[in-house]
Amino acid sequence: MARRLTKAEREFLTKAHYRRLWGQKHLVRPALVTEVFGDGKKLVCLTPTAHRPNYYVVQVDSSWELDNFASGENFCDHLDDIYDAIEEQFGRSIDHFDDCPEDCDGSGKCYQGFPGLSADDGSS
Ligand SMILES: [Zn+2]
Numbered sequence: 001m002a003r004r005l006t007k008a009e010r011e012f013l014t015k016a017h018y019r020r021l022w023g024q025k026h027l028v029r030p031a032l033v034t035e036v037f038g039d040g041k042k043l044v045c046l047t048p049t050a051h052r053p054n055y056y057v058v059q060v061d062s063s064w065e066l067d068n069f070a071s072g073e074n075f076c077d078h079l080d081d082i083y084d085a086i087e088e089q090f091g092r093s094i095d096h097f098d099d100c101p102e103d104c105d106g107s108g109k110c111y112q113g114f115p116g117l118s119a120d121d122g123s124s
Pocket residue numbers: 095096097099100101104105106107108109110111
């Protein structure tokens with residue numbers, strides 16, 4: 001049975017707060033992934049490089065190793081499934097210049113950032 005977060009835990013984990021990136025303060029609001037992987041007893045902050053310092057909070061199996069080179073089951077082996085769950089929940093990040101839809105009016109309104117997913121540059 002997968003561990004379910006309480007309302008208070010969800011509120012705490014998604015609370016807006018300041019984080020630093022390259023010396024600059026950024027207000028971030030973490031995005032909680034609703035799909036739970038395995039027993040859900042390990043919480044992971046997943047930061048796509050393109051969205052730093054924003055991050056997703058993912059509940060994964062307590063046996064999953066975060067060290068990519070550990071023996072046994074590794075978090076990184078499940079990364080594609082996690083990306084799929086994020087994209088299903090939040091959609092994809094759209095960059096006005098790189099991924100404009102065909103009906104873009106040129107105003108930049110097509111832009112959609114975090115929590116839409118952009119994982120092309122990897123994650124930490
Ligand atoms: Zn556009």
